[in-house]
Amino acid sequence: MSAPILVVGGGPAGLAAAEALASAGQRSILVEKEARLGGAPILSGYAKLVPSGEWAKDAIGGMVRRVEANALVQREPGCTVTAFSGEAGDFTAGLSNGKSLQVSAAILCTGFTHFDSVNKPEWGFGTYPDVVTTTQVEQMISSGNGVRCPSDGRKPQRVAILLCVGSRDRQIGREWCSKICCTVSANIAMEIREELPDCHVYIYYMDIRTFGLYETKYYWASQEVHKVKYIKARVAEVTSDGSRLVLKAEDTLVKRPITIPFDLVVHAIGMDPNVDNRSIAQVFGVALEEHGFLGKAGSYAHFGETSRPGVFVAGSATGPETIDDSIGQARAAAMSAFALARSRTAVPA
Amino acid sequence: MSAPILVVGGGPAGLAAAEALASAGQRSILVEKEARLGGAPILSGYAKLVPSGEWAKDAIGGMVRRVEANALVQREPGCTVTAFSGEAGDFTAGLSNGKSLQVSAAILCTGFTHFDSVNKPEWGFGTYPDVVTTTQVEQMISSGNGVRCPSDGRKPQRVAILLCVGSRDRQIGREWCSKICCTVSANIAMEIREELPDCHVYIYYMDIRTFGLYETKYYWASQEVHKVKYIKARVAEVTSDGSRLVLKAEDTLVKRPITIPFDLVVHAIGMDPNVDNRSIAQVFGVALEEHGFLGKAGSYAHFGETSRPGVFVAGSATGPETIDDSIGQARAAAMSAFALARSRTAVPA
Numbered sequence: 290m291s292a293p294i295l296v297v298g299g300g301p302a303g304l305a306a307a308e309a310l311a312s313a314g315q316r317s318i319l320v321e322k323e324a325r326l327g328g329a330p331i332l333s334g335y336a337k338l339v340p341s342g343e344w345a346k347d348a349i350g351g352m353v354r355r356v357e358a359n360a361l362v363q364r365e366p367g368c369t370v371t372a373f374s375g376e377a378g379d380f381t382a383g384l385s386n387g388k389s390l391q392v393s394a395a396i397l398c399t400g401f402t403h404f405d406s407v408n409k410p411e412w413g414f415g416t417y418p419d420v421v422t423t424t425q426v427e428q429m430i431s432s433g434n435g436v437r438c439p440s441d442g443r444k445p446q447r448v449a450i451l452l453c454v455g456s457r458d459r460q461i462g463r464e465w466c467s468k469i470c471c472t473v474s475a476n477i478a479m480e481i482r483e484e485l486p487d488c489h490v491y492i493y494y495m496d497i498r499t500f501g502l503y504e505t506k507y508y509w510a511s512q513e514v515h516k517v518k519y520i521k522a523r524v525a526e527v528t529s530d531g532s533r534l535v536l537k538a539e540d541t542l543v544k545r546p547i548t549i550p551f552d553l554v555v556h557a558i559g560m561d562p563n564v565d566n567r568s569i570a571q572v573f574g575v576a577l578e579e580h581g582f583l584g585k586a587g588s589y590a591h592f593g594e595t596s597r598p599g600v601f602v603a604g605s606a607t608g609p610e611t612i613d614d615s616i617g618q619a620r621a622a623a624m625s626a627f628a629l630a631r632s633r634t635a636v637p638a
Numbered sequence: 639m640s641a642p643i644l645v646v647g648g649g650p651a652g653l654a655a656a657e658a659l660a661s662a663g664q665r666s667i668l669v670e671k672e673a674r675l676g677g678a679p680i681l682s683g684y685a686k687l688v689p690s691g692e693w694a695k696d697a698i699g700g701m702v703r704r705v706e707a708n709a710l711v712q713r714e715p716g717c718t719v720t721a722f723s724g725e726a727g728d729f730t731a732g733l734s735n736g737k738s739l740q741v742s743a744a745i746l747c748t749g750f751t752h753f754d755s756v757n758k759p760e761w762g763f764g765t766y767p768d769v770v771t772t773t774q775v776e777q778m779i780s781s782g783n784g785v786r787c788p789s790d791g792r793k794p795q796r797v798a799i800l801l802c803v804g805s806r807d808r809q810i811g812r813e814w815c816s817k818i819c820c821t822v823s824a825n826i827a828m829e830i831r832e833e834l835p836d837c838h839v840y841i842y843y844m845d846i847r848t849f850g851l852y853e854t855k856y857y858w859a860s861q862e863v864h865k866v867k868y869i870k871a872r873v874a875e876v877t878s879d880g881s882r883l884v885l886k887a888e889d890t891l892v893k894r895p896i897t898i899p900f901d902l903v904v905h906a907i908g909m910d911p912n913v914d915n916r917s918i919a920q921v922f923g924v925a926l927e928e929h930g931f932l933g934k935a936g937s938y939a940h941f942g943e944t945s946r947p948g949v950f951v952a953g954s955a956t957g958p959e960t961i962d963d964s965i966g967q968a969r970a971a972a973m974s975a976f977a978l979a980r981s982r983t984a985v986p987a
Contacts, residue, residue: 301938305938305941309970309973309974309977312973312974312977313662313973313976313977313980314980340936341936341937341938342936343936343937343938348937348938348939349938351938351939352938352939355939457853464853464854464858465850465851465853465854466848466849466850466851466852466853466857467850468849468850496845496846496847497845498845498847498849499815500815500817500847500849500958501814501815501816501817501957501958501959502814502815502927502929502931502957502958503815504806504813504814504815505813505814505928505929508815509813541891542890542891542893543893544891544892544893578851579854580851580854582851587689587690587691587692588690588692588697589650589654589690589692589697589698589700589701589961589962589965590697590700590701590704592654592962592965592966592969593966593969608850608851609849609850609851610850612938613938614963614966616938616941616970617941617942617963617966617967617970618966618970619970620941620942620969620970620973620974621658621965621966621967621968621969621970621973623973624658624661624662624969624970624972624973624976625658625661625969627662627973628658628661628662631662631663
């Protein structure tokens with residue numbers, strides 16, 4: 290029996306890695322800093338996921354329940370890794386709960402941190418209660434109470450979703466694209482239109498990045514089936530006229546300023562590097578990439594590897610990522626870690 | 639010892655699946671319809687890959703060489719699967735070379751077909767020799783001979799790259815986005831600017847979809863370091879004035895027609911469903927999705943599965959895909975297939 294594999298982070302990627310390892314008969318230890326497993330989709334209360342349309346509490350919640358029921362996965366919630374030494378195949382990990390573990394490999398599935406919209410103050414978040422984030426709208430939907438204006442609980446008649454809040458924005462040091470916000474926003478827009486058929490929903494964008502097969506399911510369906518309106522614009526500011534929010538922007542297609550009143554303005558917030566990445570990188574002795582995400586090997590010969598042999602990485606720890614690709618990368622990393630663990634214990638056939 | 643796993647397709651995904659299985663000690667049989675392994679990057683002569691920057695012949699060629707040297711991978715080149723029966727854990731596959739194989743699972747890595755630009759005749763391909771595809775430019779670069787006008791071998795002074803040729807185009811029945819052409823085109827544009835510093839390179843686009851971390855490496859670097867120019871436009875037609883190509887379009891930002899002469903016009907061709915998908919779906923008894931790609935399970939509980947238990951799918955067989963994600967999906971599918979094979983042979987501990 291080989292030593293277990295350490296999986297750090299209990300979101301979609303970590304859950305997928307642990308489940309994949311167990312399916313191959315491999316023990317793992319799943320360390321999660323929060324008290325609950327599930328990561329952002331569960332802890333932040335996401336609604337229906339892109340592109341499966343499954344509710345987060347069913348889809349990711351199901352992954353949590355399967356992992357919790359699996360005897361091959363030792364769970365260490367409410368805990369972080371504070372020390373990590375040794376070499377590929379034979380590491381020792383120290384946990385914040387005092388435990389010391391012998392593991393053959395580690396898979397870092399430490400995820401991202403939601404962009405905090407207070408860092409984009411001219412767009413009204415933190416000043417006006419009816420300026421909210423996509424995460425808050427997800428919570429409104431998943432709560433079953435519907436999308437309402439926080440200020441007075443009324444049903445909004447006009448909603449604006451602003452893309453690229455905390456993404457593609459050099460003024461605030463976030464040059465990267467967060468990859469999935471366009472598609473998530475189209476999905477949310479359709480959800481709002483379904484719940485509130487009289488509500489007008491506008492999406493303010495720079496480029497619409499509903500890549501691959503998302504094009505049919507989100508880009509076209511949102512416009513043609515659900516009558517969501519897209520405005521290519523540079524947003525200047527969000528203010529209030531006392532009764533409604535006022536959104537000022539430059540329409541970059543017609544090249545003129547547009548000022549439109551809205552009941553609810555939604556920030557499509559981006560994915561920041563996990564705020565803990567510096568300490569994670571230090572503890573595990575792995576390199577960060579230029580924006581502060583965990584660095585991954587560029588070469589296909591070293592897929593899913595970090596700069597330290599035996600330490601693998603998957604999901605949005607490495608940069609903005611979809612849940613699907615996070616799960617795929619995690620299962621792929623599990624395969625790499627499993628092969629490493631096996632190579633230390635296999636006997637010749 | 640469990641029965642081997644059938645891997646269909648010898649491109650990046652199939653190679654990754656076979657290599658991953660072997661790393662876990664699992665035998666596989668790799669069936670490839672062409673005489674050579676490597677898939678599109680090798681057979682179509684791609685140059686430097688996105689985003690690793692590795693030459694295709696090194697990166698994917700390296701995967702080929704590792705698989706060819708691996709005793710756990712039985713290769714069946716120049717061959718297709720003509721029959722497939724049984725159930726998960728116990729399938730029988732018939733090959734076009736007459737062999738009959740017992741396999742525990744199958745992973746379909748059958749890839750895509752490049753869009754054929756003759757299906758967009760108004761954009762000049764097939765009429766003017768200096769209208770070429772991104773694949774042809776990749777071949778010019780990887781050959782070492784440099785980017786030249788096919789008509790007379792001269793170095794182009796002005797190059798236009800047209801995005802979304804065979805993508806996001808309902809007129810020709812291709813509604814999907816091909817996901818990676820924007821980034822590949824930015825990469826090619828930079829390659830041209832490096833080889834030919836006096837050449838002006840323009841990219842005609844609808845939306846620039848250099849998602850995630852590609853934003854820094856391709857979107858910004860192409861504009862700021864390499865001075866590639868982006869024009870948001872609807873392309874009308876490509877003609878010739880007798881000495882140079884003439885590209886007519888509507889600039890959708892300034893709302894006026896623009897007519898610009900070019901020496902070389904490059905079609906950024908999209909990814910069609912593999913032309914063999916109907917027969918592949920029939921032989922393996924799996925469903926296609928609405929555009930003709932191989933259908934994959936929507937639920938995270940069935941990651942990488944097709945509609946038939948024991949038959950998995952990965953890479954661009956399922957829709958436009960990057961090489962990185964194809965490899966990740968293939969390694970993930972290998973883990974699923976391995977777990978299935980193991981479940982049929984494992985003895986209780």
